[in-house]
Amino acid sequence: MATPLESVRDERLPSSSSTSFPSSTSSSSRLFPGAWAIFAKEVRTELRTRELLVTTAVFTLVVVFMFSFSFDPTSAESRRFGPGLLWIAFLFAGTLMLEPSFLREQANDTLAALRLAPIDPYAILLGKTLANFLFLIITEALLLPVFSVFYNVSLLPALPGLALVCVLGTLGIVVPGTIFSAVTAHARMRELLLPLLLLPVLAPILIAATESTAALLSESPEWPAVGLKLLAGADIIFLTVAYFLFEALLEE
Amino acid sequence: MSLNRTLWLVATLLAAVWMAAAGYAIFFVAPDESTMHLIQRIFYIHVASAWTAGVAFFVVALAGVLYLIKRDPRYDWAGIAGAETALAFTTVVLVTGPIWAKPIWGIWWTWDPRLTSTFVLWLMYIAYLLIRTLVDDQQRRAVLCAVYGIFAFADVPLVFMAIRWWRGQHPSPVIAGAQPGSGLDPTMKAVLFFTWGATLILYAVLMRQRYRLEALRGEIDMLRQRAEDSEVAPASTRSDGGGSRPLVASKG
Numbered sequence: 001m002a003t004p005l006e007s008v009r010d011e012r013l014p015s016s017s018s019t020s021f022p023s024s025t026s027s028s029s030r031l032f033p034g035a036w037a038i039f040a041k042e043v044r045t046e047l048r049t050r051e052l053l054v055t056t057a058v059f060t061l062v063v064v065f066m067f068s069f070s071f072d073p074t075s076a077e078s079r080r081f082g083p084g085l086l087w088i089a090f091l092f093a094g095t096l097m098l099e100p101s102f103l104r105e106q107a108n109d110t111l112a113a114l115r116l117a118p119i120d121p122y123a124i125l126l127g128k129t130l131a132n133f134l135f136l137i138i139t140e141a142l143l144l145p146v147f148s149v150f151y152n153v154s155l156l157p158a159l160p161g162l163a164l165v166c167v168l169g170t171l172g173i174v175v176p177g178t179i180f181s182a183v184t185a186h187a188r189m190r191e192l193l194l195p196l197l198l199l200p201v202l203a204p205i206l207i208a209a210t211e212s213t214a215a216l217l218s219e220s221p222e223w224p225a226v227g228l229k230l231l232a233g234a235d236i237i238f239l240t241v242a243y244f245l246f247e248a249l250l251e252e
Numbered sequence: 253m254s255l256n257r258t259l260w261l262v263a264t265l266l267a268a269v270w271m272a273a274a275g276y277a278i279f280f281v282a283p284d285e286s287t288m289h290l291i292q293r294i295f296y297i298h299v300a301s302a303w304t305a306g307v308a309f310f311v312v313a314l315a316g317v318l319y320l321i322k323r324d325p326r327y328d329w330a331g332i333a334g335a336e337t338a339l340a341f342t343t344v345v346l347v348t349g350p351i352w353a354k355p356i357w358g359i360w361w362t363w364d365p366r367l368t369s370t371f372v373l374w375l376m377y378i379a380y381l382l383i384r385t386l387v388d389d390q391q392r393r394a395v396l397c398a399v400y401g402i403f404a405f406a407d408v409p410l411v412f413m414a415i416r417w418w419r420g421q422h423p424s425p426v427i428a429g430a431q432p433g434s435g436l437d438p439t440m441k442a443v444l445f446f447t448w449g450a451t452l453i454l455y456a457v458l459m460r461q462r463y464r465l466e467a468l469r470g471e472i473d474m475l476r477q478r479a480e481d482s483e484v485a486p487a488s489t490r491s492d493g494g495g496s497r498p499l500v501a502s503k504g
Contacts, residue, residue: 179399183392184396186389188387193383197379200407201376201407207411238406241402245320
């Protein structure tokens with residue numbers, strides 16, 4: 001069975017003379033296969049190395065434990081502070097996880113190869129973003145039950161709303177995160193620079209996700225319509241900005 | 253050159269005189285506010301600086317967009333000049349605010365939409381200026397700064413919205429979007445706009461000076477680069493006299 005990456009390489013032969021720069025209409029049809037190939041490559045790399053998910057999951061666990069040392073929370077207090085804690089943990093996990101996203105490509109200079117591939121440049125962005133999205137969602141799915149048990153907060157009644165908040169919030173984290181990961185790959189001290197750039201930009205996501213989660217988990221739960229709207233709005237804005245910027249980034 | 257220099261000298265002098273005149277107007281022309289008295293006079297500097305910071309903020313984002321479209325280093329220089337001056341004015345806003353708030357609200361700081369979004373903006377400028385020191389390659393640095401400036405521009409309204417839904421304490425607008433019944437005394441308004449004029453011309457002078465510094469730095473970098481290139485390769489292999497930038501950055 002040919003892997004998706006190989007099939008992409010095969011398609012390249014007939015059109016190898018054409019440049020693969022954006023807006024060449026012939027390549028736009030390859031957006032989804034290309035994105036899928038990159039997504040599959042990311043997942044495969046992760047399954048083989050298992051470094052990203054394990055490290056991040058353990059990191060979020062440590063955050064949750066440190067929280068209990070610093071606050072000694074009772075159940076009522078966990079309801080109040082828990083959502084903030086959860087989203088701070090997710091945000092840190094996201095910045096940790098996004099940093100290697102493009103750094104990995106540097107070791108063997110494979111980003112140049114990705115750029116030369118006759119796929120839509122947005123396929124790179126889309127594939128990487130989807131992979132980061134999946135990894136962060138998995139981390140969240142692992143942490144939520146642990147949080148529920150240790151802090152005695154029942155998540156089950158709020159699960160559908162919580163899932164929606166997680167999906168929208170995670171999208172809001174990984175879209176700017178993937179872009180910044182791409183542009184900071186060449187910076188000195190990028191491990192520090194990425195969180196520094198990313199965390200202020202993610203402030204609206206943190207606020208809206210925390211408030212929505214708090215509304216869902218409170219004693220008298222409410223549907224966080226405003227928070228969800230804000231998350232969705234932020235996602236759309238980030239996606240639009242990312243869409244317009246990425247074309248410029250790849251020429252670099 | 254010399255006309256340029258004369259113009260600049262005139263503008264600098266004008267900024268100094270106008271600023272002094274604004275100081276006079278704030279203390280001796282503007283009427284006393286009926287409840288807040290003396291401390292209210294900080295309002296003129298505070299609001300004028302905030303508006304000027306807003307202008308500078310827009311300039312940074314615009315410079316980013318223009319850079320990504322045209323790839324002319326001059327837009328990068330305008331971006332850094334704008335960001336640094338914007339940081340100065342934002343700092344003035346963040347310092348004068350609490351000085352007013354302590355006697356009036358009884359607290360130095362509150363996590364109100366305007367305060368928080370100004371603070372996030374301030375953090376973003378610091379991050380923007382850190383990029384300058386952490387990315388060596390001129391083109392990559394320019395792209396990263398442009399991207400960040402644009403993201404920051406899209407993000408700050410979101411921060412503002414996010415916090416406005418949940419908390420708010422800052423005084424309501426008295427100029428644009430003022431409620432009926434609220435408003436500003438005509439003399440006060442005149443003094444405010446006069447002070448804004450002073451800060452705007454100060455901004456223009458600072459911006460121009462910083463731009464010139466960056467342009468000189470860019471020129472030195474270019475000359476140094478050309479000297480290095482000519483040491484490595486004989487003159488005949490140099491492509492175009494170093495005037496135009498390469499389309500694809502060399503990989504380090």
